[in-house]
Structure formats: C-alpha cells, structure tokens
Amino acid sequence: MKPRLTAAVMAALALSACQQDAQSDKAFGERVRAYLLAHPEVLEEASQQLQVNQDAKEAAAMKKAEAQIPALRAAIERDPRDFVANPNGKITVTEFYDYRCPHCKTMAPKLVALIHGHPEIRLVFKEMPIFGATSEHASYAAIAVKKAGGDYLGLYQTFMAAQPLEDAAIDKIAITDGAKAGDIAPNAANTAQLAATNTLFNKLALDGTPGFVVGDRILSGDDIMALSAAIKSAGKPNS
Numbered sequence: 547m548k549p550r551l552t553a554a555v556m557a558a559l560a561l562s563a564c565q566q567d568a569q570s571d572k573a574f575g576e577r578v579r580a581y582l583l584a585h586p587e588v589l590e591e592a593s594q595q596l597q598v599n600q601d602a603k604e605a606a607a608m609k610k611a612e613a614q615i616p617a618l619r620a621a622i623e624r625d626p627r628d629f630v631a632n633p634n635g636k637i638t639v640t641e642f643y644d645y646r647c648p649h650c651k652t653m654a655p656k657l658v659a660l661i662h663g664h665p666e667i668r669l670v671f672k673e674m675p676i677f678g679a680t681s682e683h684a685s686y687a688a689i690a691v692k693k694a695g696g697d698y699l700g701l702y703q704t705f706m707a708a709q710p711l712e713d714a715a716i717d718k719i720a721i722t723d724g725a726k727a728g729d730i731a732p733n734a735a736n737t738a739q740l741a742a743t744n745t746l747f748n749k750l751a752l753d754g755t756p757g758f759v760v761g762d763r764i765l766s767g768d769d770i771m772a773l774s775a776a777i778k779s780a781g782k783p784n785s
Contacts, residue, residue: 608764611751615762621746622759627689627739628670629698631661635668637781639773642674642747642757645684645705649768650756654706656770658699660777667777671702672743674755680713682732682740687720689729689736696724 582589615622623638641657643650660667673688675681684705692698701723705711708719717730747757750764758765758773761780765772 607751611749612762612764614749615759615764618746618749621742622750623670625670625742627692628672629688629692629702630671631669631699632665632667635664635666637666637777638668638670638760639777640670640672640759642672642743642752642755644674644676644681644755645688645702645708646677646681646711647755649754651706651709652768653756653770654703658703661699666781671698672746673740674743674747674757675740676755680711680716683713683730684711684716685740686732686736687716687725687730689739690725691720691723693729694724694726698723 622640639660641653643653645651657669661669673685675685688698688701688705691701701719704719704723705716708715717727720730721727750757750759752764752766754766756766756768758776760773760776763776763780765776
C-alpha cells in the first residue's frame with residue numbers, strides 16, 4: 547500500500563509546480579521579447595495580417611447584410627413614419643443618424659445641400675438615437691414635428707448645428723418648428739418607431755451612425771465622396 551500524501555505535502559508539490567511553470571513562462575516570455583526587439587518587422591507583419599483578417603470579416607458581414615436589402619426594401623425606403631425630402635425623387639438614399647453624433651453633424655449640411663441641389667434624390671430620414679437619453683428625447687421631438695406637419699428639415703438642421711444639443715433646448719426648438727408639446731414625450735407610437743428602426747439597423751449590420759442605404763449598398767461614416775459615388779451608381783440604368 548502506497549503511503550498517502552498529507553495535505554501539506556500536496557500543497558508543497560503544487561506550489562513547486564507553479565513556481566517551475568512561472569519560471570518557465572518567464573524565461574519563455576523573455577526569449578519572445580528579445581526576439582521581437584531584434585525583429586520588429588514581425589510585429590508589423592502581425593498587425594497587417596490582423597487588419598487583413600478584420601477587413602475580411604467586416605466585408606463578409608457587409609455582403610451578408612446587403613443580401614438582405616431586397617427583402618427589407620419597404621422598411622428601409624417606404625415606412626410612412628419617416629420624414630422624406632424630395633418624395634418624388636427617383637434615387638432613394640436612407641440615412642440612419644443621431645443628432646448628437648459628431649460624424650452625423652459633419653454630414654448634415656452636405657445632405658441638405660444634396661436635397662436642395664438634386665431633386666432627383668429622395669432622402670429618407672431614420673431616427674436612430676445611440677448616444678443616450680438626450681438623443682432619444684431629440685428623436686421623440688423630431689417625430690412630433692413630423693406628426694404635426696411642421697418644419698422637420700429645419701429642425702434637423704438646427705439640432706445638427708447645436709454644439710452641444712441639450713435637453714433644455716430640444717423642446718423649445720421642436721415647438722418652434724411645429725411640434726405639439728404633449729407629443730414630445732415617449733409614447734407607444736414613437737417608442738415603437740424607434741424600436742423598429744433599431745431592429746432594421748441591426749439587420750443591416752450597421753455599427754454606428756451615420757449609416758446609409760443607397761440601392762443595394764450599405765455605407766457607414768461621413769464620407770460624402772463615397773456616398774456621392776453610390777448615388778451616381780444607383781442612378782445608372784440596370785445598376
């Protein structure tokens with residue numbers, strides 16, 4: 547019969563093994579560090595490969611999302627709850643935005659210029675608050691302006707130009723642009739609208755604002771050149 551190890555002996559053996567592992571790990575780590583210091587190009591190569599992998603992953607996700615656009619077309623382009631500029635335009639651009647998003651603020655005057663300069667561009671506005679309660683309040687206010695038939699585009703411009711946009715100013719701006727005070731608070735209709743937009747946003751694999759859908763393409767960010775190219779492509783026959 548083999549002698550049984552006492553708890554103290556077992557603990558000592560475990561501690562010894564841990565110390566050996568730690569010493570081994572430390573030595574290995576030192577060798578790795580020395581190698582990387584001697585060959586920094588390995589780090590650059592690894593970083594580049596990581597970026598390639600990330601880009602490929604994002605491209606695959608985008609391709610999958612864009613494949614869903616035809617099935618989601620009505621929700622993207624024809625939801626009667628959304629405000630639409632140039633409703634008779636032949637090329638539809640849908641924007642998902644947050645009034646407190648700095649990139650959305652950068653794009654706003656450029657989009658307004660597109661609306662005024664190109665009546666063939668039909669621009670759909672999707673309220674997509676992602677920056678917290680104040681952003682949600684601003685969206686509720688905008689929905690109230692749209693409901694009342696007020697100056698939605700004027701409110702969009704004013705909200706986007708505000709630096710910063712704060713709760714105290716939102717109601718005043720919205721009422722000036724036509725909203726009824728009682729419609730600015732959350733209610734079943736406007737919360738359902740934001741929830742539907744959020745679901746659509748996620749289905750399209752958008753991870754930030756502004757996000758755009760033009761034809762069968764999804765774009766992100768404040769790149770007006772890329773957006774203009776997508777609009778031009780969407781306007782071509784059989785595009």
